Amino acid sequence: MPALEKKVAIVTGAGRGIGREHALALARVGARVVVNDLGASLSGEGADSTPAAQVVAEIEGFGGEAIANADDVADFGGARHLVETAIERFGRLDILVNNAGILRDRMLVNMDEGEWDAVIAVHLKGHFGPTHHAALHWREQSKAGEEVRARVINTSSPSGVFGNVGQANYGAAKAGIAAFSLIAAQELQRYGVTVNCLAPNARTRMTESAFGALAAGEGFDAWDPAHNSHIVVALCADEAQHITGQVFFVMGGTVNALRGWESGELFVSEGGWDPDRLLAALLERYPEGVSPAGMLAGMTRAGGGSVQLG
Secondary structure (H helix, E strand, O other): OOOOOOOEEEEEOOOOHHHHHHHHHHHHOOOEEEEEOOOOOOOOOOOOOHHHHHHHHHHHHOOOOEEEEOOOOOOHHHHHHHHHHHHHHHOOOOEEEOOOOOOOOEOHHHOOHHHHHHHHHHHHHHHHHHHHHHHHHHHHHHHOOOOOOEEEEEEOOHHHHOOOOOEHHHHHHHHHHHHHHHHHHHHHHHHOEEEEEEEEOOOOOOOHHHHOOOOOOOOOOOOOHHHHHHHHHHHHOHHHOOOOOOEEEEEOOEEEEOOOOOOOOEEEEOOOOOHHHHHHHHHHHOOOOOOHHHHHHOOOOOOOOEEEEO
16 A cells, blocks of 8 residues: 655545545545535535535544645635645645536536536636646745655546537536646656546446446445545555556546547548548548447447548
């Protein structure tokens, strides 16, 4: 088990579900944890300090150290205060787990501006703000000659990497988080910071409508949110300092390092294309058409071809 004694971690959205499991898992291996949660509803409305306080009490119950925090990570000033709180209370910051999120599912034609803006703000800006302020701190440490072994773990979603009907706002934000993670990894590696991303599956408030029937039974429970926390602890170990810029799809006992966008079907014309010839090439390659659903169904099949014309 990786030892994280004396490390300090922030976990956003840590009052319930996957975030709660992250906070507990990090505390069990010695990290001191800032349990950040507004205690809002699933749609991001209201506030309740109880969930974060309960997680702190659980951590203290097994001898760990934690504090509750209710800063709004979608607010740039709130994100700064969250980072400052960790440093002021514990004297350092080593780990940032961005997990907070909300849902306002709606079909694209029915979604209003507020439903779009709220989800993008909490997920995408809610990742940018804490990461920005934490990165400033780590850059200052690095430039001062201190050794930095910092970790950022972001949270995408299968909806963001594979798509899901009714979640244009949520999926777009989660896809943005995956891209944000790759770029942040490239930029922050020079300061001793790794940045990785999860696309987790679990039984939570967000997924109960889809997975509610999949209640825990006897034997291995693949939908237990705790499964998503093992990789967080592993990636936060000092030994994982060269693992960065990865997006991990997690489902029960399966962890899949996704490849993301990569070169696929290739259409080449040495003299350049005109619309008629390119349309003909597309129809030849896709005689039955092509769609995201069809591509997803064929993920397990090897292959891919190319079309090249002189």
